[in-house]
Amino acid sequence: MTTRYYFILAFVLALFWFLLSGHTSILLLTLGLASIILVTWLVSRMDRNDNAPIRMLFSIEFLSYLAWLVWQVLLTNIDVARRIWKTSLPIKPTCRKIKVSVKNPLIKTIYANSITLTPGTVTTEVGEDYFIVHALNVEGLDELEEGEMERRLIRLEEKQ
Structure with a gap:
């Protein structure tokens, strides 16, 4: 360095x-x-x-990911608040095993923590190729399985 x-x-x-x-x-x-x-x-x-310095913290890609994550936290925060205030919107807590293709331990940790930072979801277990995620509703898990967060993190993994 x-x-x-x-x-x-x-x-x-x-x-x-x-x-x-x-x-x-x-x-x-x-x-x-x-x-x-x-x-x-x-x-x-x-x-x-x-002998494994981490330079990712100063990359444009990482800052871009953080900005996207803040936006996602804001959106899911609004969703959780709406579900609390409007009793017609369902809150059906559920857990699901989510397949993960990220291999880098640092990026995998960022991924699990990003899920937990997002209101309404918590990563409860981290495996070699999966996470077990608890969510307030099935839509949150479906959105995770669509993989936008993972795709953004894989781009970070490639740049590192």
Whole structure:
């Protein structure tokens, strides 16, 4: 890994920290800087140890996937709220085994977590080539089986 990568990582962490905290006191800025230096140092040690650095976090494809995921979370949030408020809309909890063709462990973890982040669905088990997913309704599982989320993640897997 190049030193440039770690400077970019530190800058992104600093920006993220500042956006979340918004504090400008010297003490908190110093503590934030110390935590950013610690995290960057730990990441560099892990990269040297496992020889498998992850550069995906700075790719356009990953940012595009995150934007799409935020949109999906918003849409499913609205759907879940509608099902709660309108008693005519069905809530029929169900579990199903979903076939997964993603092989990369990191991408598979992102996939399982993306399902869980989406309101109304939870990944309850991760197998070699499947997930067991619990959903508030069958439509949520049908949408997962259509595979749009998986297709987007497979593109990430190919780019990594």
